[in-house]
Amino acid sequence: MTQILQIGSKVIQAHEVLSLLRRYQLMPQIVRNIILDQAIADISCTEEERRVAVEKFYQQHQLTSPQAQEAWLRTQGMSLEQMEDLAVRPVLLEKFKIATWESKVDAYFLNRKASLDRVVYSLIRNKDQGLTQEIYFRILEGEQCFADLAREYSQGAEASRGGLLGPVPLNQPHPTLSKLLSVSQPGQLWPPRALGEWFVIIRLEEFIPAKLDESMRRHLIDEQFENWLLLQIQQVSVSWSVLPSSSLLAS
Structure with missing residues (x-):
């Protein structure tokens, strides 16, 4: 069998991963994040935006020293580059939302006004x-x-x-x-x-009466985004298969 993860004394074999994903109900979260990664794949940010995002990430997670940052990386099993990619992800998502739905807010507001x-x-x-x-x-x-x-x-x-x-x-x-x-x-x-x-x-x-101020505009962009994401999740197909041990060893 192929060992892919050890947590304390618990050794996780490759063939156990799908079972664990089901048991802990992690598949919906994984599907959601894969869809988002595909959506933002072609979106970039500046070096300054990346620096600010990383600094904000450090503050949010109270990683105020190099020692704390290194300890967090070990706990998460991440490299520094992977952590920075995680930190900048909200910036890319925000750019995706704005590029996709900001121009549609006025019409969407008029359509939704009775409920707003x-x-x-x-x-x-x-x-x-x-x-x-x-x-x-x-x-x-x-x-x-x-x-x-x-x-x-x-x-x-x-x-x-x-x-x-x-x-x-x-x-x-x-x-x-x-x-x-x-x-x-x-x-x-x-x-x-x-x-x-x-x-x-x-x-x-x-x-x-509802007003299309900045707060409402932000709310409606987020609402359109969540509606889109829900539709994507509903439409995506998830196939379950387990590779034989020999294939895992060959890879």
Whole structure:
């Protein structure tokens, strides 16, 4: 048998590697990283970018002395060049993301805007239709405030917050509620309506439109990247085979 790794007293033979990858669920991570390596294969960085990336890597891993760096390399089984390649990998990935998806952000934002807009709203839900109707008129006539009535009568987790929910993406609530909120003005109170086993009262408190600022742009680039990566992982084929010992010895 061919020994390829020893960890303490444990000797790992070549034929055991696939079993270990399965046992420790490492294949998805390996597939992901192979796809990324292929994606960034033709992307380069400057010497200054490489130097900064390595320095940042040292700081993140608290490798502040040559001794610490050497110890880390021994533990990881890496050469200095391999460690530097690992350190610069995020820089190459960032360049890949920008080159691939930055020009698509504006259109993607418009397509996603309905789910990026956020709302703050108040909700009361109760299984008693008559009581819910009475609560609605109390709020409408100003007899009691929404928050007090929510704390007393709402039968969901929102009761502890006086019925107040959000900010949340506009598409996060139940579709019926999302539709009402999308056509509401702040402060608009909707009459009770059936929603499954509940009767609900809803009021929009605040509408927070999504803005394509730098933070949102960064988020959407990352989102497009993750969507692409997930698709690549789903489409890739992984074949399992074990070479005979004689082939391993010959190699």
